[in-house]
Amino acid sequence: xxxxxxxxxxxxxxxxxxxxxxxxxxxxxxxxxxxxxxxxxxxxxxxxxxxxxxxxxxxxxxxxxxxxxxxxxxxxxxxxxxxxxxxxxxxxxxxxxxxxxxxxxxxxxxxxxxxxxxxxxxxxxxxxxxxxxxxxxxxxxxxxxxxxxxxxxxxxxxxxxxxxxxxxxxxxxxxxxxxxxxxxxxxxxxxxxxxxxxxxxxxxxxxxxxxxxxxxxxxxxxxxxxxxxxxxxxxxxxxxxxxxxxxxxxxxxxxxxxxxxxxxxxxxxxxxxxxxxxxxxxxxxxxxxxxxxxxxxxxxxxxxxxxxxxxxxxxxxxxxxxxxxxxxxxxxxxxxxxxxxxxxxxxxxxxxxxxxxxxxxxxxxxxxxxxxxxxxxxxxxxxxxxxxxxxxxxxxxxxxxxxxxxxxxxxxxxxxxxxxxxxxxxxxxxxxxxxxxxxxxxxxxxxxxxxxxxxxxxxxxxxxxxxxxxxxxxxxxxxxxxxxxxxxxxxxxxxxxxxxxxxxxxxxxxxxxxxxxxxxxxxxxxxxxxxxxxxxxxxxxxxxxxxxxxxxxxxxxxxxxxxxxxxxxxxxxxxxxxxxxxxxxxxxxxxxxxxxxxxxxxxxxxxxxxxxxxxxxxxxxxxxxxxxxxxxxxxxxxxxxxxxxxxxxxxxx
Numbered sequence: 001x002x003x004x005x006x007x008x009x010x011x012x013x014x015x016x017x018x019x020x021x022x023x024x025x026x027x028x029x030x031x032x033x034x035x036x037x038x039x040x041x042x043x044x045x046x047x048x049x050x051x052x053x054x055x056x057x058x059x060x061x062x063x064x065x066x067x068x069x070x071x072x073x074x075x076x077x078x079x080x081x082x083x084x085x086x087x088x089x090x091x092x093x094x095x096x097x098x099x100x101x102x103x104x105x106x107x108x109x110x111x112x113x114x115x116x117x118x119x120x121x122x123x124x125x126x127x128x129x130x131x132x133x134x135x136x137x138x139x140x141x142x143x144x145x146x147x148x149x150x151x152x153x154x155x156x157x158x159x160x161x162x163x164x165x166x167x168x169x170x171x172x173x174x175x176x177x178x179x180x181x182x183x184x185x186x187x188x189x190x191x192x193x194x195x196x197x198x199x200x201x202x203x204x205x206x207x208x209x210x211x212x213x214x215x216x217x218x219x220x221x222x223x224x225x226x227x228x229x230x231x232x233x234x235x236x237x238x239x240x241x242x243x244x245x246x247x248x249x250x251x252x253x254x255x256x257x258x259x260x261x262x263x264x265x266x267x268x269x270x271x272x273x274x275x276x277x278x279x280x281x282x283x284x285x286x287x288x289x290x291x292x293x294x295x296x297x298x299x300x301x302x303x304x305x306x307x308x309x310x311x312x313x314x315x316x317x318x319x320x321x322x323x324x325x326x327x328x329x330x331x332x333x334x335x336x337x338x339x340x341x342x343x344x345x346x347x348x349x350x351x352x353x354x355x356x357x358x359x360x361x362x363x364x365x366x367x368x369x370x371x372x373x374x375x376x377x378x379x380x381x382x383x384x385x386x387x388x389x390x391x392x393x394x395x396x397x398x399x400x401x402x403x404x405x406x407x408x409x410x411x412x413x414x415x416x417x418x419x420x421x422x423x424x425x426x427x428x429x430x431x432x433x434x435x436x437x438x439x440x441x442x443x444x445x446x447x448x449x450x451x452x453x454x455x456x457x458x459x460x461x462x463x464x465x466x467x468x469x470x471x472x473x474x475x476x477x478x479x480x481x482x483x484x485x486x487x488x489x490x491x492x493x494x495x496x497x498x499x500x501x502x503x504x505x506x507x508x509x510x511x512x513x514x515x516x517x518x519x520x521x522x523x524x525x526x527x528x529x530x531x532x533x534x535x536x537x538x539x540x541x542x543x544x545x546x547x548x549x550x551x552x553x554x555x556x557x558x559x560x561x562x563x564x565x566x567x568x569x570x571x572x573x574x575x576x577x578x579x580x581x582x583x584x585x586x587x588x589x590x591x592x593x594x595x596x597x598x599x600x601x602x603x604x605x606x607x608x609x610x611x612x613x614x615x616x617x618x619x620x621x622x623x624x625x626x627x628x629x630x631x632x633x634x635x636x637x638x639x640x641x642x643x644x645x646x647x648x649x650x651x652x653x
Contacts (some may be wrong), residue, residue: 032084062093183211223310251278259311301348309365329455340442358606363407370588408531414457423454451506465563526627534551568631
């Protein structure tokens with residue numbers, strides 16, 4: 001009878017193995033959406049468009065129809081294989097989700113000392129946060145003093161601390177009388193002083209009232225909403241110190257690994273709200289982790305500063321990002337106005353200000369404006385190239401006098417998408433590779449020293465460089481199939497090199513890199529190199545004129561400069577010109593949290609930057625095509641690589 005009732009209501013039960021999670025959904029629901037409802041994050045690098053084939057699942061039994069099986073053979077379909085994003089539930093079903101097709105979303109947070117989680121640079125400026133705590137003792141009302149509660153509070157703030165013209169929200173006023181009396185008129189006022197976006201002279205705003213003297217503590221959070229991962233830093237606003245950090249992969253990965261895939265997902269029915277809920281769920285989980293570990297009530301967190309690329313900021317605010325990917329590529333807003341945590345759904349003090357840092361253009365976001373200030377590029381005389389290597393390659397050139405910026409669509413290849421055995425930098429990922437130039441046998445190192453499960457970005461850069469230098473790859477990225485080694489063979493996608501044999505891997509199959517993978521990686525590195533080449537040339541300069549290169553981003557800190565130069569990802573210049581800065585997006589958010597002048601400087605930097613749209617620059621395509629070989633069509637631009645190749649040719653290495 002229950003089965004008949006479900007059928008009449010056009011609903012079905014789906015069981016996901018091996019975890020045996022059960023979910024009831026409407027008939028016609030995609031299996032990938034059913035998986036989300038069951039709490040399973042399928043790997044959807046393409047955002048559910050059926051292009052990547054990475055969400056393979058196996059239907060043990062049940063009614064499933066295929067919208068598309070373009071990434072599957074007829075034999076695989078007959079065996080029950082389907083793409084989660086293209087398989088439609090038609091009735092009750094039992095589905096197996098292979099481990100490698102699930103997103104690894106384990107929280108990477110751990111309780112560590114502040115000295116180990118310090119951001120890339122210590123804050124040495126004048127501590128001037130916008131959130132203040134002041135202790136006030138108020139004379140209770142009496143028959144002789146009939147002043148109302150609000151005016152009584154304002155009077156004492158003025159008399160005891162010289163703070164004038166304070167404002168408050170209606171929710172704050174509703175609790176005012178009760179809190180003052182429960183505190184017996186001995187209270188700590190939590191205030192937001194000034195608005196760095198609209199007007200620094202904006203009247204102070206009452207955020208909270210606390211019983212007694214609690215001026216010895218005051219907390220805020222610096223948040224970096226990355227495309228791949230989200231990071232939250234808990235900050236002591238009184239001392240300007242980072243107390244703790246929590247990070248994890250973004251919940252939005254289930255909707256696509258790059259911003260374009262997520263923009264497309266946002267246009268589905270309810271897609272925008274779902275994406276916002278995904279990021280809020282991720283951030284609130286990190287906030288709860290930090291609060292619990294540090295024994296701090298969430299309500300005690302009185303300010304949040306948020307950085308991220310343009311798409312991530314708009315998705316966080318549930319602002320439709322459609323125009324970001326439509327010519328002429330214009331975001332809805334450059335500097336989002338401050339809002340309260342209650343308005344957005346961030347689980348800190350409901351009246352706390354949530355301040356999103358400014359963006360410059362569709363693909364140069366707040367992570368870059370924050371990074372420019374955090375790196376001191378904004379204040380240096382030296383000609384500086386700032387590169388954030390990620391899904392989008394964002395680049396800034398200039399110094400204290402001028403700044404020009406662009407973004408190149410690098411794609412997520414170095415983050416694992418579009419590469420058969422590519423993966424993010426998690427346990428079991430190959431992060432370093434060396435190849436013997438005589439036997440062509442590899443040596444590698446994995447994260448956590450575990451059996452290899454795939455290759456992360458730094459490993460791909462090292463592998464490409466080693467394959468090129470040892471002669472396994474030619475300049476065009478083609479594998480030389482006549483070399484005397486069983487590791488070179490022909491696979492389904494042309495020539496391939498076996499990095500790890502199946503009996504040594506952690507996934508039970510050979511881990512390889514093939515010519516299609518290499519082509520995708522060459523496109524990524526070519527786009528990045530073409531981006532800063534065009535940027536430099538647009539102002540009448542040459543790469544040789546660049547005095548220092550700042551490499552930002554979580555991925556950037558793991559790049560081996562020598563290997564990156566050998567494949568043509570970075571310009572060939574002395575290694576001492578390269579500086580790893582780590583997560584400058586989070587660092588800029590931290591600076592903005594603890595210093596009102598630096599927050600203003602981030603806004604000034606955004607206003608100062610000239611945005612160069614590469615799609616409108618005819619020279620970008622030429623530069624891109626020239627950069628699609630190893631290391632570059634113009635080999636003379638890479639003298640250090642020429643020396644290595646010459647040494648190989650003469651048998652000196």
